[in-house]
Amino acid sequence: MAVVPRRRLALLGGGFSTDDDGLLDDWLLTQARRSRPKVCFVPTASGDAPAYVQRFLRAFRSRDCEPGVLSLFQRQLDDEALRTFLLDQDIVYAGGGNTVNLLAVWRAHGVDRLLGEAYDRGTLLCGISAGANCWAEGSHTDSFGPLTSLPDGLGLLSGSVCPHYDSEPGRRSSYRTAVATGALPAGWALEDGVGVLFTDGVLTEAVTRRPSARLCQVTLDGTGRAAERAVACRRLDEAG
Template sequence: MSDLTILATSGGYAPGHRTRIALGPIVRHATELAGVAGTPRVCHVGTAGGDQSWFHAELDEAARVAGVRMSHLSLFSMPNVDDVEAFLREHDVVWVGGGSVVNLLAVWRAHGLPEILHAVGESGVVLAGISAGSLCWHVGGPTDSFGPELRPVTDGLAFVPYGNGVHYDAEPGRRPLLQRLVAEGTLPTSYATDDGVGLVYRGGHLVEAVTEVRGAGAWEVRREVDADGSSRAVEGRIEPRELSGAR
């Protein structure tokens, strides 16, 4: 298993004081995982949201307040840089935004991003993100990318060999669908996050859960087969470490 550091989250943003959004403690933690000395350099990848310029501007303002150097890799309607890999290697963290994970995976594959991101991660850049930016690093998980009714995506990048559930406490249909997918073997053992929680992986192994929201949790969902051959999902809570500045 490659030596990647991944922070897969259902958090990272908070209401701003003078801006609409602020960068939360989870984003700061991603820069700490990268061992940043000085001003952190974070590249936001907004493919899942369609590379919306208005949201880029809001993130730039949030980053200014947080003391973070923020830049953006856009793929619509063409890549905004000549050499995507060289550009990403200039950063400490690649932060992938939310939206449609299905569209993200399709566009990334068309542009060769999976191989580039893996190489960039192996060079020491932390790979991180929220929602679709969490699911993408895993084998798959429940998504609303296909429509209002949640459905499984099972062709994630699999940089970590697990399924993933995001917004586990916020959207009622996600928990039972993840449990069913694990019970029937569609997904392997999976890790899920309540809003505000992140999963830290190193070398393909979960090493810690962290939270910027007090009381929120992370969850392991694994498959067990009973003596009669029937299978079921067993869920266990993983108590996350509370980050400085948690609300």
């Protein structure tokens, strides 16, 4: 009887683009299905910013993995080669930037469909900020300038996502209001420094590189107001 791959997705509140200690990236690599995983960085949300790409390559070339980059603004792969490339990855890492633009470009190139196929085959999908927002049904974003609700996403994770919950003014109150009013479904709010793993849609691990950083589940209470529950996170440290 064939073994059905586990579908896994990680939301990151940090990593190579914001942190110097590398703890969240090291943790991420331990979740890969192979000991020397292929890791594809997808910097669409930043417009394939060259400096962002180089920062990824510097961080992951020093680790026991095979890093690669998928550029869509200067795409070189045809449809079949693109599918082959993505389905061969162990980890697909979506970078931060503009969530709305990311979704639009992915859909135009069919990357949304291919990532759904990779997810079903066991590829670990992950990302930071916009790269975390995109996987859920909806998200809290500044893609249009002011903070607002985006009831649109790939829907691989039920509910909504809010990044930068503790570090950007207005995030916490605005996201809670969005959930309370029904503008967004209940979901997950990540403080900077947190990493979260979902397996087959269920939270299976939460970690943090900062003792004060939290993962919060934001839901509706019985009175129609937003309720916030902090989820215990395992502390990452230099000793592992």
